[in-house]
Amino acid sequence: MLRVKADLRELCDAFSINNEEIEHYLDVETGEIIMWMDPIVMGVLDEELEDELEEGFGERYFRIPKIESREAYQLMVEFTDTVTSSSLRDLLRAALNRHKPFREFKDVLYDFPEEREQWFKFERDAHRQHVLQWLELHHITLESL
Incomplete structure (x- = not known):
């Protein structure tokens, strides 16, 4: 069981955003909610964030689902x-x-x-x-x- 200091309200806010260009991730080490925006749409690529999310996906970073x-x-x-x-x-x-x-x-x-x-x-x-x-x-x- 992972114990994380995170704000449930912020998690719910992330869940409620139904936008294909935005993903939210929970960092289980810090409790931070990280927002990732599609670089094609936003015109900006954050390679460091991309790499970090990819390397830690499913262990440190968990994609927060969004309401369909x-x-x-x-x-x-x-x-x-x-x-x-x-x-x-x-x-x-x-x-x-x-x-x-x-x-x-x-x-x-x-x-x-x-x-x-x-x-x-x-x-x-x-x-x-x-x-x-x-x-x-x-x-x-x-x-x-």
Whole structure:
């Protein structure tokens, strides 16, 4: 079991970034979260970082998973099913069936601040659970900072 002093909130933030050009790694020696950006897209190649990540991959550096679009969409569906107001639930379901469901979903919640906060908590809790499962899979235990 690896014991790592790292911030669970930062791990969850890294998990929530669904961008093909960005990867995050947990350094189990320092607890640092390292952000790697695709050099083709960014126009900058950090050979030292590339080499270090490659050499220590799976031993010192663990790639933090990121939420897939379909998983993020499913979270919105699950949250919608918990909404007690039938009118808001209908608005959210309609938003999820539009061309840009992520944007539409957030736009609907913008007008409902209490439910919007409930959504953020629901989403944070789901991300936290996923990250904790990932840590367990890799036999990593977080210690307090």
